Amino acid sequence: MTYNFAFLDEDTKRMLRRALLKAVAIPGYQVPFGSREMPLPYGWGTGGIQVTAALLGPDDVLKVIDQGADDTTNAVNIRRFFARVAGVATTEHTVDATLIQTRHRIPETSLREDQILVFQVPEPEPLRTLEPREAETRTLHALADYGLMHVKLYEDIAQYGHIATSYDYPVLVDGRYLTSPSPIPKFDNPKMDQSPALMLFGAGREKRLYAIPPYTSVESLAFEDHPFEIQRWEHHCELCGSRESYLDEVVVDDRGSRMFVCSDTDFCSGRRAEAQA
Amino acid sequence: MLAAFANPVFDSQRTFRELLQAMARPAVPRLLPVLPPSPAPIAPAAMAILLTLCDATTSVWLQQPDDNVVRHVRFHAGVKLAEQPLDADFALITDPLSMPPLDAFARGDMRYPDRSASLIVQVTALGASPCAQGEAGRGSLTLASTQARATPPQPSPASRGGSRFAGPGIRDTETVAIDGLPHDFWQQRAALAAQLPLGIDLYFVAAQHVVALPRTTRLLES
Amino acid sequence: MYVAVKGGEQAIARSLELLAEARRGNTTVPELGLTQIREQLRLGVARVMQEGSLYDEELAALAIRQAAGDMLEAIFLLRAYRTTLPRFGYTQPLNTSAMRVRRRVSGTFKDVPGGQVLGPTYDYTQRLLDFDTTQATTVEPAEAPLPANMPRVLDLLDAEALIERIEPGSDPEPTDLTREPLMFPADRATRLQNLSRGDEGFLLGMAYSTQRGYAESHPFAGEIRMGEVDVVVCPEELGFAIEIGSITLTECQMINQFHGGNGVPPQFTRGYGLAMGEGERKAMSMALVDRALRCDELAEANYAPAQNQEFVLSHSDSVEASGFVQHLKLPHYVDFQAELSLLRILAAQHAARDDEQPLSAAGGQA
Numbered sequence: 001m002t003y004n005f006a007f008l009d010e011d012t013k014r015m016l017r018r019a020l021l022k023a024v025a026i027p028g029y030q031v032p033f034g035s036r037e038m039p040l041p042y043g044w045g046t047g048g049i050q051v052t053a054a055l056l057g058p059d060d061v062l063k064v065i066d067q068g069a070d071d072t073t074n075a076v077n078i079r080r081f082f083a084r085v086a087g088v089a090t091t092e093h094t095v096d097a098t099l100i101q102t103r104h105r106i107p108e109t110s111l112r113e114d115q116i117l118v119f120q121v122p123e124p125e126p127l128r129t130l131e132p133r134e135a136e137t138r139t140l141h142a143l144a145d146y147g148l149m150h151v152k153l154y155e156d157i158a159q160y161g162h163i164a165t166s167y168d169y170p171v172l173v174d175g176r177y178l179t180s181p182s183p184i185p186k187f188d189n190p191k192m193d194q195s196p197a198l199m200l201f202g203a204g205r206e207k208r209l210y211a212i213p214p215y216t217s218v219e220s221l222a223f224e225d226h227p228f229e230i231q232r233w234e235h236h237c238e239l240c241g242s243r244e245s246y247l248d249e250v251v252v253d254d255r256g257s258r259m260f261v262c263s264d265t266d267f268c269s270g271r272r273a274e275a276q277a
Numbered sequence: 278m279l280a281a282f283a284n285p286v287f288d289s290q291r292t293f294r295e296l297l298q299a300m301a302r303p304a305v306p307r308l309l310p311v312l313p314p315s316p317a318p319i320a321p322a323a324m325a326i327l328l329t330l331c332d333a334t335t336s337v338w339l340q341q342p343d344d345n346v347v348r349h350v351r352f353h354a355g356v357k358l359a360e361q362p363l364d365a366d367f368a369l370i371t372d373p374l375s376m377p378p379l380d381a382f383a384r385g386d387m388r389y390p391d392r393s394a395s396l397i398v399q400v401t402a403l404g405a406s407p408c409a410q411g412e413a414g415r416g417s418l419t420l421a422s423t424q425a426r427a428t429p430p431q432p433s434p435a436s437r438g439g440s441r442f443a444g445p446g447i448r449d450t451e452t453v454a455i456d457g458l459p460h461d462f463w464q465q466r467a468a469l470a471a472q473l474p475l476g477i478d479l480y481f482v483a484a485q486h487v488v489a490l491p492r493t494t495r496l497l498e499s
Numbered sequence: 500m501y502v503a504v505k506g507g508e509q510a511i512a513r514s515l516e517l518l519a520e521a522r523r524g525n526t527t528v529p530e531l532g533l534t535q536i537r538e539q540l541r542l543g544v545a546r547v548m549q550e551g552s553l554y555d556e557e558l559a560a561l562a563i564r565q566a567a568g569d570m571l572e573a574i575f576l577l578r579a580y581r582t583t584l585p586r587f588g589y590t591q592p593l594n595t596s597a598m599r600v601r602r603r604v605s606g607t608f609k610d611v612p613g614g615q616v617l618g619p620t621y622d623y624t625q626r627l628l629d630f631d632t633t634q635a636t637t638v639e640p641a642e643a644p645l646p647a648n649m650p651r652v653l654d655l656l657d658a659e660a661l662i663e664r665i666e667p668g669s670d671p672e673p674t675d676l677t678r679e680p681l682m683f684p685a686d687r688a689t690r691l692q693n694l695s696r697g698d699e700g701f702l703l704g705m706a707y708s709t710q711r712g713y714a715e716s717h718p719f720a721g722e723i724r725m726g727e728v729d730v731v732v733c734p735e736e737l738g739f740a741i742e743i744g745s746i747t748l749t750e751c752q753m754i755n756q757f758h759g760g761n762g763v764p765p766q767f768t769r770g771y772g773l774a775m776g777e778g779e780r781k782a783m784s785m786a787l788v789d790r791a792l793r794c795d796e797l798a799e800a801n802y803a804p805a806q807n808q809e810f811v812l813s814h815s816d817s818v819e820a821s822g823f824v825q826h827l828k829l830p831h832y833v834d835f836q837a838e839l840s841l842l843r844i845l846a847a848q849h850a851a852r853d854d855e856q857p858l859s860a861a862g863g864q865a
Contacts, residue, residue, distance in 0.1 A: 003583065004286070004583065005286050005287075005290075007583065008583060009583045009584075009585065010285065010286060010289070011332055011333075011334070011585075011586070012582075012583065013289075013290075014289075014329070014330060014331070014332050015334065015678075017293045017296075017297075017329070017330060018330055018335070018366075019391070020297060021296060021297065021300050021330070021395070021478070022391040022393075022395075022478070023391075024297065024300045024301050024446075024491065025300055025476075025478040025491035025492060025493070026390055026391060026474050026491075026492070026493070027445045027493065029390060029391065029474060031391045032389075032391075032680040032682065033680060034677075034678045034679050034680055035680065036582040036583070036677075037575070037578035037579050037581075037582040037818060038579060038582070039579040041575070041818075041821065041822030041825060041826065042818060042819045042821075042822030042823055042826075043819075043822040043823035043824075043825070043826030044822060044826050044829065046822075054293075055293075055294065055297070056290070057287065057290045057291060057294065058287065066829070066830060067830045067831075067832045067833045068833060071507045071508075072507060072830050073507045073510060073511060074829050074830070075507070076507035076508050076511060077511060080508070080511070103829075104831070104833045104834060105833055113302075122823070122826065132809070133683075133809050134683050134809060134813075135683045135684065135809065138388040138389075139388060141388070142387035142388045143387075160845055160848070161848060164841060164845065166834075166837035166838050166840065166841040167833070167834040167837040167838070168834075174445045174493065176473075176474060177474075183834050184833075185833055185834065185836070185837040186837070187837070194448075198297070198298075198301045205819050205822060205823055207680035207681070208680075211301075213300075213301045213302075213445045213446035214301055214302065214446055214448075215445070215446055215447055215448040216445040216446065217445075231837060231840050233840075246833070246836075247836070248832050248833070248836060249836055249839065263832070263833055263836075334678075
């Protein structure tokens with residue numbers, strides 16, 4: 001037997017497409033959808049894969065990254081999957097991609113209006129760790145009652161002197177919905193605000209989709225006396241010398257010596273190529 | 278019986294991508310890549326949207342449910358027809374001047390605002406300003422559609438009148454003229470804005486173009 | 500010098516080869532045939548069909564072989580296959596009263612019309628490892644065939660109005676959980692659908708907890724029956740019913756005490772379980788959990804895990820649970836780096852505070 005283009009049947013794609021349009025129409029709101037069992041496990045990007053499958057056409061050029069890198073095994077596997085079931089062109093270069101599926105990072109290279117960023121989301125509900133009941137969190141979103149989150153962040157400040165959330169840092173989209181940026185490091189949060197590219201989020205296991213349209217206000221929660229700040233390193237990338245990018249820490253020997261390198265492999269290799277030219 | 282998309286998988290994929298961009302960038306006309314045959318009074322652009330988004334799991338309310346229209350839509354999209362506007366996931370407005378009030382359609386509930394209607398509204402022209410086309414705003418669909426095709430919409434024809442919009446998806450403001458709507462349409466829509474995030478989402482079509490206005494897009498005072 | 504990890508593609512390709520080799524094992528040993536699996540591992544096949552939500556013994560056997568006997572992996576394979584199958588329609592409700600019974604026991608009456616029928620069961624095997632199963636067994640044919648129609652035990656109580664009555668056709672049209680997301684609160688039909696494809700081990704533990712005081716549970720096994728049931732469809736364009744085949748099912752109806760409440764008089768209440776193929780443990784567990792989940796409807800105290808529908812239904816699915824637990828194997832370098840930076844800051848601040856106020860530790864912190 002053969003599978004349909006991009007694996008999913010057309011009924012499923014239509015269901016996803018309707019849900020995606022509603023998601024864009026209500027920025028930051030989690031649309032329930034009939035998530036399917038995909039040939040990859042739940043928790044491994046099935047939400048992002050379903051969104052990508054609903055978007056993908058023969059003219060697309062697909063990039064898949066995990067932790068910012070194109071060559072991590074799960075990114076390779078997802079790229080292999082789409083090359084196999086849709087025969088689409090793939091790339092590792094951010095600038096060449098029309099669609100970028102990502103887990104845990106936003107590329108360092110600024111995205112354009114003609115690109116779409118698809119996030120794999122393990123837990124779409126930013127309030128889940130504070131309130132496990134879905135019936136309850138739905139109500140809190142309906143009332144825009146985000147007191148729980150403010151109290152949590154404030155308790156951080158009381159205990160540690162600053163907000164102790166370093167990734168999956170909650171954002172308010174279009175001044176209305178509290179939204180999980182998927183677990184990207186808070187370093188990437190500012191890239192979401194007024195982004196030229198459309199951002200779509202898929203949570204397969206939790207069966208929710210959401211979107212942040214381009215040119216939309218995305219505000220990381222903060223307090224007046226404790227403004228939002230991103231991570232900074234004392235180091236620079238040891239491969240390309242960048243001081244602006246998010247760095248991975250690598251243990252290089254038995255004595256625990258460390259080095260720091262760009263998490264975005266395409267950004268890093270682009271800079272190295274430039275330096276050599 | 279007329280045909281539908283010649284290549285359902287790829288035609289609906291390409292159409293969807295334009296609809297997605299239309300919804301993500303409100304008030305900017307997008308060119309629909311494939312126009313399928315459609316029985317009057319359904320415009321080919323409206324048919325393209327129905328074929329792309331609707332199937333047996335969606336209910337569609339037709340403003341003018343002529344027999345051959347119903348047969349065509351049922352055969353090609355397999356949709357359920359909604360008896361009442363309130364029951365519709367999608368509504369096809371083929372004669373906007375006599376359309377039901379906007380609050381006749383589902384706006385979702387506070388916990389599930391996505392359970393709301395999407396309206397496909399066939400307007401007489403998109404993009405060009407009403408002044409530039411004289412009194413054609415209330416003219417026949419065919420005539421105005423021809424005009425719209427002859428004068429492709431400009432992305433931001435601010436200098437030529439039209440309405441200014443702002444909201445998510447719009448960098449600053451965006452200007453577009455949407456012709457052939459009831460005179461109190463924008464008042465009705467503004468009244469719904471008080472209920473956000475409840476609301477309805479609109480796709481306006483004329484000739485080959487679609488302009489989307491999600492519930493969050495605000496019409497600015499000119 | 501550090502070299503960036505490259506070659507994920509080759510690593511995956513090599514891993515797949517190793518997996519194929521390990522799955523096949525020693526090639527001098529003949530490969531398992533699908534018929535062998537179907538015929539000789541029928542309970543495994545049944546479980547894969549139940550939780551894979553697809554009644555197809557051949558494909559379930561194929562999945563078991565491909566998964567090297569890992570049942571959850573086999574279930575996942577079957578689910579991933581069924582997910583994009585076209586939906587031709589829905590069957591009429593299955594009539595389990597008309598089951599051609601092969602096993603039927605009741606814990607509530609010594610004898611019932613149609614009798615107690617043990618059928619093929621491990622219940623009384625004494626669990627002694629049998630070192631020689633090569634001897635073929637021949638079964639003496641029964642003196643008289645089982646009655647074609649065996650009334651369900653609970654229908655006998657129903658006649659006396661001692662058990663809650665559920666009118667046929669009174670249920671709302673069920674949602675299809677393989678197409679629609681689970682929403683809360685979920686009605687009973689939706690809950691049962693979730694439980695019927697839920698992980699047997701999870702349901703067993705949940706059911707067990709209701710017997711140990713974590714819920715108001717005083718169950719009797721009203722009836723457990725296993726056998727074949729006809730599957731009937733009624734295509735809209737034809738307008739009449741057609742039988743398209745029959746499937747093996749195991750059904751369990753639990754009878755539970757109920758002292759009355761919420762306007763309902765004291766009477767017995769029901770818990771229901773249904774499993775594809777032979778799946779008695781699954782059907783019984785499901786029936787206990789179903790009854791526990793009815794606590795709100797019956798105005799019972801809702802305090803135990805098995806009564807909490809969000810807790811039970813959100814965690815019952817092995818494909819979801821297995822995927823998310825195991826996703827921790829994936830790289831989390833980026834988040835971990837974010838936490839590492841934060842922790843270094845916190846640790847430095849902590850050390851600085853200790854230096855300033857060496858005595859504060861003794862004072863105890865609020």
